[in-house]
Amino acid sequence: xxxxxxxxxxxxxxxxxxxxxxxxxxxxxxxxxxxxxxxxxxxxxxxxxxxxxxxxxxxxxxxxxxxxxxxxxxxxxxxxxxxxx
Numbered sequence: 001x002x003x004x005x006x007x008x009x010x011x012x013x014x015x016x017x018x019x020x021x022x023x024x025x026x027x028x029x030x031x032x033x034x035x036x037x038x039x040x041x042x043x044x045x046x047x048x049x050x051x052x053x054x055x056x057x058x059x060x061x062x063x064x065x066x067x068x069x070x071x072x073x074x075x076x077x078x079x080x081x082x083x084x085x
Contacts, residue, residue: 001084002059004029007044009036014067015055021074027083059083 004022008015008031022029034040034054041054048056048063057064059082064070073079 001027002082003061004083005032005058006030007032007034007040007054007056009034009041009054012054014053018055018057018067018070021070021079025079025083025085027085 004027006015006018006022006029008019010033019031032040032044034044034056041052044054044056045052047058051066053066055066057066057070064073064082070079073082
């Protein structure tokens with residue numbers, strides 16, 4: 001199973017949706033609170049190649065993308081493979 005890190009922000013519906021899917025899958029992940037203007041948000045932006053939105057999701061240091069990207073992987077049947085399920 002990959003090491004999963006997800007940068008989030010409070011009251012973000014896309015963050016909540018991504019977290020919900022990860023919880024539904026039963027995988028362990030590290031949620032990193034990254035509100036606008038924080039050093040964590042700057043770190044997320046740097047790791048994501050300049051992308052400024054949240055969530056930013058990483059599996060084993062590799063950028064998966066945001067909520068829509070992870071949901072697309074789920075619809076395509078590829079998310080479980082990446083999660084080792």
